[in-house]
Amino acid sequence: MGTSERYEFVVGDDPNPSRLDAWLAQIPDLTAAGLSRSRLQALAADGLITVNGTVARAAQRVRPLDTVTVWVPPARSPADLVPQDIPVSAVYEDEHLIVVDKPAGLPVHPGPGHPDGTLVNALLARCPDIRGIGGQLRPGIVHRLDLDTSGLMVVAKTQRAHQCLTEQLKNREFRKEYLAVAVGMVTPESGTIDAPIARDPRHRQKMAVDAGGRAARTHYETLEELEGHTLLNLVLETGRTHQIRVHLAYLGYPLLGDAVYGKASALTSRQFLHAARLGFLHPITGDWMQHSSDIPGDVSPVLDTLRARSAKNH
Helix, strand or coil: CCCCEEEEEECCCCCCCCEHHHHHCCCHHHHHCCCCHHHHHHHHHCCCEEECCEECCCCCECCCCCEEEEEECCCCCHHHCCCCCCCCEEEEECCCEEEEEECCCCCCCCECCECCCCHHHHHHHHCHHHCCCCCCCCCCECCCCCCCCEEEEEEECCHHHHHHHHHHHHCCCCEEEEEEEEECCCCCCEEEEECCEEECCCCCCCEEECCCCECCEEEEEEEEEECCEEEEEEEECCCCCCHHHHHHHHHCCCECCCCCCCCCCCCCCCCCEEEEEEEEECCCCCCEEEEECCCCCCCHHHHHHHHHHHHHHC
């Protein structure tokens, strides 16, 4: 048995109080641990969340300077990883690897907040032989996407494929392209954001541009100007935590719906960020592989709405 994880946060000076569960669900450290809003509500119901030392309800409002503490029971051991019939579409599969199209809201692997119900559990049902490939708790996983980011991921099905793909990722030989909607009319229309990223020293649950951080480069290009928004194509040269989200906010054009680095939006319940294209060398044949994924149905209506507004006002 492991020990419980303990997280502690202090509420900032936002004059508009949020529900406790909504406020916690926006904290990167918790989303990275796989703690969805529904999971946080369950922890609160079990008495595992306190505000100023008092057991809290998920629906209560947080106030400035409140101290919020979350206890998360230990994750299951690798032996407890169970195959689960969770629908995940694959755009390519052979005996060495599988390229999946991850939906938003699906955690990549089990963690303190999600002992199951993850992409790994789905993969174990589909590809039982990946168990133990590249690690016990994250079998087959080469790279990750944020909980609320959708799109393409490659997963290794053999140890040889995992080693080769991991090496390519380390050497920046992957080509990762994203589609995103930013708030505001992005200027210039294309460019490179070259700004190092580190954990935010003032808000430890967030990342930030920091001169002492790790090198981070994002190339972007405007695809379409919409009503007060911009549809962008972005290519990652590096792969830092929350890189696109941090870089666009740094430019002054946060992602639509990104409540952590920008603002929540009535248009979408999550940040508009989709891993649309993924290229890499096949680990066995050496052939260049390029896969693509359309914008998913949970956010595609956002573009329809913005285009309709643009047409109406021009």
